[in-house]
Amino acid sequence: MDAELFPRERVEVAPGAVHVPDWLSADRQRALLDACREWARPPAGLRTVRTPGGGTMTARQVCLGWHWYPYAYARTVVDGDGAPVKPFPEWLGDLGRRAVTDALGPPGTSHDTEGAGTSRDTEGASTAPYDIALINFYDGDARMGMHRDADERSPDPVVSLSLGDTCVFRFGNTENRAKPYTDVELRSGDLFVFGGPARLAFHGVPRVCPGTAPPGLGLTGRLNVTLRVGGLPGA
Numbered sequence: 001m002d003a004e005l006f007p008r009e010r011v012e013v014a015p016g017a018v019h020v021p022d023w024l025s026a027d028r029q030r031a032l033l034d035a036c037r038e039w040a041r042p043p044a045g046l047r048t049v050r051t052p053g054g055g056t057m058t059a060r061q062v063c064l065g066w067h068w069y070p071y072a073y074a075r076t077v078v079d080g081d082g083a084p085v086k087p088f089p090e091w092l093g094d095l096g097r098r099a100v101t102d103a104l105g106p107p108g109t110s111h112d113t114e115g116a117g118t119s120r121d122t123e124g125a126s127t128a129p130y131d132i133a134l135i136n137f138y139d140g141d142a143r144m145g146m147h148r149d150a151d152e153r154s155p156d157p158v159v160s161l162s163l164g165d166t167c168v169f170r171f172g173n174t175e176n177r178a179k180p181y182t183d184v185e186l187r188s189g190d191l192f193v194f195g196g197p198a199r200l201a202f203h204g205v206p207r208v209c210p211g212t213a214p215p216g217l218g219l220t221g222r223l224n225v226t227l228r229v230g231g232l233p234g235a
């Protein structure tokens with residue numbers, strides 16, 4: 001990691017949405033990248049996602065635990081090779097819980113802003129294990145439009161880990177895709193968590209900055225791993 005003139009600070013972008021720069025060490029980034037390379041292999045590997053309107057997502061995706069397709073979850077790759085989704089490893093769930101605690105505080109912590117009642121207990125966030133990972137690979141001009149992560153049935157926070165090229169991550173409001181939103185630069189190793197009142201906020205990736213990955217990582221492009229609690233029937 002290049003030394004910064006001013007270290008980047010943890011920022012609460014909106015109540016319940018926190019950016020923690022440099023959360024993963026260089027070694028942990030490399031280990032997560034190695035795991036992503038394994039998960040990307042077929043069967044049930046990296047695929048291009050087709051949207052109902054006939055378009056395709058520019059970021060390619062692989063899932064663990066539950067397979068996401070527009071706009072539901074399944075146990076097999078129903079819109080691809082039909083293979084069973086790869087298992088969600090316990091260590092990744094542990095990483096998810098640690099991420100939430102580091103970003104938002106331990107369970108039961110009140111991080112109210114002006115009495116807004118954003119305690120994780122009152123938001124219904126649970127101790128249920130993280131059981132879904134969506135891994136997105138961005139190369140070239142890949143982007144992700146503004147959307148909500150709304151296909152899970154659990155209110156637990158979404159945990160986002162970034163590897164490789166820096167991107168602009170746009171974090172918006174819960175009403176619509178338009179302003180107000182905040183643009184955050186996510187770099188390799190950064191953590192972003194959104195839960196509580198921010199859990200259903202619109203967000204997207206308008207831009208990836210090619211050639212900005214840490215030279216030692218060995219990744220061209222950007223990987224983002226989001227961890228979610230599904231709360232899905234039959235889990």
Ligand SMILES: O=C(O)CCC(=O)C(=O)O
Nearest residue numbers: 134136149169205224226
């Ligand atoms: O790539 C990112 O940083 C965001 C990914 C995302 O929003 C998603 O997987 O739902």
Ligand SMILES: [Fe+2]
Nearest residue numbers: 147148149203
């Ligand atoms: Fe998302």
